[in-house]
Amino acid sequence: MKLLVLLPFLSVIVSALDIQGTFAPSPLLPNPSNLPSSTSLTLTTTGTTKRTLIRRDNTFSFRDVPEGSYLLDVQCQTYQFAPLRVDVNGQGEVEVHQTFRGNEWRNKGEKKGYPIEIQPVRPIDYYIVREGFNPTKLLGSPMILIALFSLVMIVMLPKLMDQMDPEFKAELEAQQRKGGANTVSNFDVAGFLAGTSPASGGAAPGGKGKKN
């Protein structure tokens, strides 16, 4: 008797079926009930787009999905989710695979179980926080450390010098008087910006400038 009642619906079941899944708890999101009510899922293929919302019991269901190969996406305000590939074949079987955007569609990823379990990839943060003035961070920065070090050296070095051997000191001073041209002060800024090498001896073999 029951079978007889079902008969008219059988044709419907063969050509289309429901796809079900849950938002499973994960370390990133222990309680999926915290997802906003606007969290939606889309099942897309050429010609059709099906859209549904997350349910109160953290499940979802697409009704009457015809045979085909679909892309399942989740849109959420608070968490990002990875896309999935959902294949519905003529026998009413559902296969779920991980998929990667920008690849050929036949490149399937890791096979997933059915019913689908969805877990977020990462939480969404919309904002950048402006870094305010932070004295401890300032002290930790390399520039300030170098400055502090040189300050200490300026104060300490003369005292160290005083304690040094007088002969070595004299030698050092003599060396300092001779000095040497600082290579950095010769840097040709204009030449650099123009893309030409310093005009040392005309054509620089490694120059990347293009003269025309």
Added chain:
Amino acid sequence: MRLFSRVLSGVLLLLPAVNAVNKDEAYQNDWHIALIGASIPSSTFFHRPVLDAKASLIYTLTSRSILAAINPRDGSIVWRHLLGDGTSQGVSRKAEGAVIAAVDRDVKAFDAVDGKLIWETTFAEKVKDLQVIGGSIVAVLLENGSVVKVSEGNIAWESPAADSRDIPQSLSIQGNNVFGFYQQPSKGLRIATISAETGKLSSSSISASIQPIDRVHSSASIVAWTENSLSQIKFLVLGTKASAISVAVPEGIVDVKFQASDKTILVHYETEDKSWAEVYGIDRKKGSVNSLYSLDAKTARSAFSVTESATETYITWTLPNGEGFLYGSKSADVLDSYTPDSENPGDISVLSAISEVIPKMDKKYAVRTFVATSSPGFHGNTYLTRNGKSVWSRPESLVSVTASAWVELLDPAEEVAEELNVEGHKNVVGAYVHRLTRHAQELVTYGPDWFTNIPKRVMDAFLSNEIREEKDGKWRDLFGFRKYAVVATKEGGLAALDVGKKGAIVWEFSLVTSKDAGQWEGVQQIYEVSKGTVGVVTYGGIYYEIDAFEGKVLTKEAIGGRVKSSAILGRGGKSQVVMVVLEGDKIALLPPGSTLGEPAYIVVRGDAGDLKGLRVDNTTLATVKTWDFVPQSTEKIHSIVNRPAHDPIASIGKVLGDRSVMYKYINNNLLTVITTDQTHSSASIYILESVSGIILYSALHVGADTTKPITATMSENWLVYTYFGSEEVNKEPAAKGYHLVVSELFEHHLPNYRSPLHPAKTYSALAGSIGRPHVCSQSYIFPTEITSLGVTTTKQGITTREVLALMPWSSSIIALPKRLLDPRRPVEREPNEAEREEGLMKYAPALEIDPRSVINHKQELLGITDIVTTPAQLESTSIIFAYGGDLFGTRVTPSMPFDVLGKGFSKIQLVGTILALGVGVGFVAPMVRRKQINQRWLDLVG
């Protein structure tokens, strides 16, 4: 040196790749008005979200298919869902802890507290009516007449209509019976009685001559309907054997509405200028209806609400001017009356007024009424009154904005410019005297204020407070962040929104009156024709000039035919000319009396699905066809995109890493035509030169889904478009998903080479000499559907551009930097040094959505159709306004705010550093001095 350049490019990459929303600027620079549209009266109600909740919320389903929960305290939206495409009607009903809504073929139940979906089900037919049997069990009446019982989303039984020719009207639930009411073609009313338990149907019919304008209303205890085009009312008490009771309708009635509670039914009569109600009691034992009282007529277009509180039935009557009256169910005595603080202005009608009445001690009542109004041009504005006092209002009519125009505010410095102009025409002494008097005058008028405000200004500057608006109203601020957006609603209303001031409505004005609202065909376009004046072109063929600061009509003129399209011609000078194409390709110039300096070339869509180039003669305005573009027989033109009106190009070339230059193909007459071919499932993109009609570039995308949105935007020398690509293209596997394609036009494919036309002194597109661009393209996979694209614009075009993409599924707008969408990104190899220096990244086929580029951050934008942009006075900043559903405005700085000190710049820190340095110098200076003196002595001694 190489090391240095590597360090430099490294630094460039270290800079944030995108312009993101700063946490302290969120909700400061941007604003969002969440709109839902006009409430459907029978689907709007107060309801306690959970049984023992103290306060109730307002639940409403709107004509835009949005189901929303509104907090009656402040009018904020607790939750909302877009249930359809925004065009179909629906019904919503309250259930225990839930709200159940039916739109189109779907029935969905939502948790009343947080709006989470509980269950949903889809039928093969559209849903006509829905009633709650109890708990989460509902009965649904379908368009084909079937009645279905749905329990927790599963079909319990389905009872087909007794006669498939019957037109289903409504559904009632009484005890264990479901009643379905059908209008029979043979002048009868069929009443189908179905057992809620078994779905067993028994039907009866009574004769009733129901005409199209007649009404049928059913409640749990009674069905009432009008007959013979509102000439007779009939009541039939359900569940009894009694026959229908007939009441004659008075003369001159234009509308009859019914509202019923368990024991009372109210008949609301409307004539042209009056409205009143008759209240009847229902005797369910005898099956009879007896008149209780009738109310004296008051002004027309009012609304009644029948509310049950405890065992008592209350009736509230809301008049268009805001007055309200409270009645009991026994007599016509007014229990309480309310007069508003301020009378509603103008020609308002009350669409619906839903009340919640709570009786208090000493015959006092707490009455809250949620009122939806309609006035010419503005349909569906809502407000809430508490005991007659208006608590909040929502501008729901602006949900249907179809066109907008930016209005530049006045520059306070312009006055000075005029004064200086006066001086230029005087002799030296006169000019000097003039200037002296002007300065003295300014000192007297502005001086005292300026001096008294100095401490405040300094404090504000130090504490990094928002710069206080020195000028208000029509005077623009220093940075030009304030601009008006003049918008037009579908119903014919105009409104000016101050985009720099959180979208505040400056003025509202209606182009239609209640008399001619029937003939209204919509606004074709709005233009800023001169400073402070907007020109509005309507499809019906009327041109209005309106003062953009006051909202007053300056001129109104008939154009002389129905309007097909229009465009503003940039002719320089203070006022501009609008060219209108009328039906039959006639041309009109606006404002009337304008002239065309030289022949114009325009592009119009032909009636046969083609595209035509027309030459408009400058004296006779006669048109000659210069070219036409006929798509393939299976193709049709999907959309046409051209460059924005304000689209400055700062540099004619793009400097590459090795200092060579790729010259941009710059042409003001670029036009993109998208055609779709449904039979072959493909989309084609053509870039045309609009004067000569020459096709510069075309691309065919096989496997493009023509049923999904295809959208494009153009700026400078590039084009960005999106479509959905299938998994197979020409039997070759492809990437399935939404594609985002960028094409950029250059003069030559080699750097430092210019187009062959470059040496020529003059060349004309009319002769076909336009050169052929070299087009670079790259395609990306985008994670989600895009329904609209926009592009940022700045004053000089020096700032890089961002492509704004509207993503309806995630209800947000993302800003994609143009640098990311550079078609010259190296493919399958790491960028070399020169490319890195240029800022090119390695091509990656998939674009991921970076949440920091979402310009609306946590706000959900529903129903938006268009994104428009305009430059601010600061070169770094572009102002954005999005409309079509919700209204959203913000400003972005695609190349970071390089010309203004950001909030991160702390003046206190700067002063602190200077002081600390001063103190340090004070300490060190004596030491250094001592050391220098010692040194000299030592030298002398040495």
